Amino acid sequence: xxxxxxxxxxxxxxxxxxxxxxxxxxxxxxxxxxxxxxxxxxxxxxxxxxxxxxxxxxxxxxxxxxxxxxxxxxxxxxxxxxxxxxxxxxxxxxxx
Numbered sequence: 001x002x003x004x005x006x007x008x009x010x011x012x013x014x015x016x017x018x019x020x021x022x023x024x025x026x027x028x029x030x031x032x033x034x035x036x037x038x039x040x041x042x043x044x045x046x047x048x049x050x051x052x053x054x055x056x057x058x059x060x061x062x063x064x065x066x067x068x069x070x071x072x073x074x075x076x077x078x079x080x081x082x083x084x085x086x087x088x089x090x091x092x093x094x095x096x
Contacts, residue, residue, distance in 0.1 A: 024065070024074045032062055035085050042092040051091030058084040 022028065036058050043051050061081045068074050 022078070024071075024078045028078070029062065029066055032065075032081055032085060036062060036088065039085070039088045039092045046092075051088060054084065054088040054091045058088045 036055070039051075039058075040055060043055060058081065061077060061084045065074060065077045065081055068077055
């Protein structure tokens with residue numbers, strides 16, 4: 001998959017989720033943590049996976065979201081988290 005098509009896939013997958021209003025609360029954080037854990041399990045079954053960078057970015061962004069209190073900043077970080085998780089899912093799925 002080329003970088004251009006990967007970028008397009010990420011934008012197409014993430015755009016509908018970002019357009020919908022969502023409550024960025026503890027339930028949202030737990031849901032995203034579960035998505036990251038699922039992808040981590042997929043990666044664990046793939047020896048030599050190159051998706052470690054995407055995994056680290058998703059986990060780091062989730063930590064930033066949990067540490068941030070201002071609602072406008074939480075929305076911005078949540079959008080970054082959606083993109084990071086989408087890239088992680090693509091990377092985890094590409095290794096199969």
